[in-house]
Amino acid sequence: MDTQVLIIGAGATGLTLALDLARRGVPFRIVDAAPAPFAGSRGKGLQPRSMEVFHDLGVIEPVLASGRFHMRHRHYKGREVLREWDMHEGRESTVERPYGSTMLIPQFRVEQILRDALPAGTVEYGMPLTSFSQDFDGVTAVVGSETVRAAYLVGCDGGKSFVRKRLGVQFVGETWEDQRMLVGDIRVSGLDREFWHGWSTDDGQWLGLCPLPGTDLFQFQATGDGEPSLELYRQIVRERTGLDDLVLEDATWMSLYRTNIRMVDRFRVGRVFLAGDSAHVHSPAGAQGMNTGIQDAYNLGWKLAMETLLDTYESERRPVAEWLLGMTTEIMTSGNPFEKRDDQTLQLSLSYRTSDGPGLQPGDRMPDGVFAEGRIFDLLRGPDFVTLDLPDGPVLVRPDGYVAAIGRSAIDAYFGANPVTQLHHRRVAAGAAA
Secondary structure, eight states: OOEEEEEEOOSHHHHHHHHHHHHTTOOEEEEESSSSOOOSOOOOEEOHHHHHHHHHHTOHHHHHHHOEEOOEEEEEETTEEEEEEOTTTTOOOOSSOSSOSOEEOOHHHHHHHHHHHSOTTOEEESOOEEEEEEOSSOEEEEETTEEEEEEEEEEOOOTTOHHHHHHTOOEEEEEEEEEEEEEEEEEEESOOSSEEEEEEOTTSOEEEEEEOTTSSOEEEEEEOOSOOOHHHHHHHHHHHHOOSSOEEEEEEEEEEEEEEEEEESOSEETTEEEOGGGTEEOOSTTSOHHHHHHHHHHHHHHHHHHTOOTTHHHHHHHHHHHHHHHHHHHHHTSSOTTSOOOGGGGTSSOOOOSSOOSSSOTTSBOOOOEETTEEHHHHHOSSSEEEEEETTEEEEEOTTSBEEEESHHHHHHHHHHSGGGGGGEEEEEOOSBO
């Protein structure tokens, strides 16, 4: 076996999986067909649950330093400000929720931070996957001119996933041909960077220009069609703002986005898994795509490392993907995609519960808290299962921060059913709350 896990695709999903495997000492390779990292922003909203993941992975500090919370929206008619609002007004950090609202950060910066946390040269660019086959013991893949033998292969290779197509997995859903959007990263003069700016026309066309924190770029989003070009984008800016002194100077990335709402019928075929956009694509409304891929990887990483509970990857992540498609479609078709968000978009209430009940239950996200021994998230930080000996009794928390079992007998039963997990376990006493 050349490596334990072969990761196809070095976007946010693949890089999160790589970082999780690296801290566990699991041999892996991560390859990408592109010659270099993708330079466009694509996503720009990081949800609180993803920040909690990055806290555990040890990269939260550069992430927070690179983004911005509570950027206010401004809607104009020409120069006149018609309305100003904060999509996340009132959402602030609490003890249990240390990251209180969505943060704006370009996806390319998130990916850069994840790459920088890996040893130099870990990501192999210019290495397309051209074929693979699997048997009872592993997967044989051809990447670039090299044949690689791995115990598992994970397709994190996006909406046009070669892995998915090669597996013959159905990508069930629809394409909304009438829902198209021109997007890009542009430089603009004559516009401040304190607000997310927007204009709309009487016939329902709109333009949004959002400053990308830590850069001199704005993300351009506009209803429209046609081949993306600097001249087309300039025309849209002139016509929809009516401002001659707002000048689009250049663009570093431009694209035409078509709304696809699709999900795979299987997340796993034998030793091959699908994660991120290779498994589900949806409307960009709600800033969920990058985040859901990050959490797919975070759910899968410890299971691959321990080679246990691998079937639960699909049973846990499929309902999340189904929810994701429905929720983002609802926002997109609401007529007000930039209105104040419900709590559900923060992804903090997502659960893997298998039964209902009051209070904290197995499958729930373990909330943060402060005890004499320290902050719960710091006590949990690392690749292990952790039994927190709380004043009300012990709680077993999985490596991905979700509750596995509550109470001594339930914890013993969990370890009895999944004995390998006890080999990656530690106990932490947490006394009275500080």
